[in-house]
Amino acid sequence: NAGVTQTPKFRVLKTGQSMTLLCAQDMNHEYMYWYRQDPGMGLRLIHYSVGEGTTAKGEVPDGYNVSRLKKQNFLLGLESAAPSQTSVYFCASARQTNTEAFFGQGTRLTVV
Amino acid sequence: DAKTTQPPSMDCAEGRAANLPCNHSTISGNEYVYWYRQIHSQGPQYIIHGLKNNETNEMASLIITEDRKSSTLILPHATLRDTAVYYCIVSSGANSKLTFGKGITLSVRP
Numbered sequence: 001n002a003g004v005t006q007t008p009k010f011r012v013l014k015t016g017q018s019m020t021l022l023c024a025q026d027m028n029h030e031y032m033y034w035y036r037q038d039p040g041m042g043l044r045l046i047h048y049s050v051g052e053g054t055t056a057k058g059e060v061p062d063g064y065n066v067s068r069l070k071k072q073n074f075l076l077g078l079e080s081a082a083p084s085q086t087s088v089y090f091c092a093s094a095r096q097t098n099t100e101a102f103f104g105q106g107t108r109l110t111v112v
Numbered sequence: 113d114a115k116t117t118q119p120p121s122m123d124c125a126e127g128r129a130a131n132l133p134c135n136h137s138t139i140s141g142n143e144y145v146y147w148y149r150q151i152h153s154q155g156p157q158y159i160i161h162g163l164k165n166n167e168t169n170e171m172a173s174l175i176i177t178e179d180r181k182s183s184t185l186i187l188p189h190a191t192l193r194d195t196a197v198y199y200c201i202v203s204s205g206a207n208s209k210l211t212f213g214k215g216i217t218l219s220v221r222p
Contacts (some may be wrong), residue, residue: 004155024183031208042199042212043156050207058209090155094208098144103155 006104023091031094032074113174123219134200151196
């Protein structure tokens, strides 16, 4: 039981490049989330999903897209990376409302 | 979701209880209080949550005042490994979204 796994763990992109971050959970959770964390700050919600095939915008969705084609996977895409998207990205999942969320170990992304 | 207010930092001695306060004066009736912590730059770790009653698990205790406007997380016997940023979060449970503030940095000294 791996919990929440994020791929990759580190990545350096050039401005304008695209990439996809993968989040996989093996707990059969309905809810999945993508957060970003900038230095000295708390986590901010980018997008989330309440079930397979559904997605919704969070607090800071601009510049990102997501997809939840399979229940266990939640993908975060950057179509044209910008230096402002340099951050640590965390994925999380939860079984249902008012239950604990499980977080991955993060993806450190640098856009130069 | 209601906002929370936490002091920026506190410290305690190893082996002693750490009492971390949180104010959430605008909390509404269906909102839960959650505590998570983040050790160094790892992913946040769930600690405990509650609605009205005090809660206890193997990690900590959560004391919520009767008016629900504040709460205290208690780590009964702090160790050096408890040094982390602790986040107090109020969430209505709608889609289980969590709104993180800056948290409180707990430093446990030997």
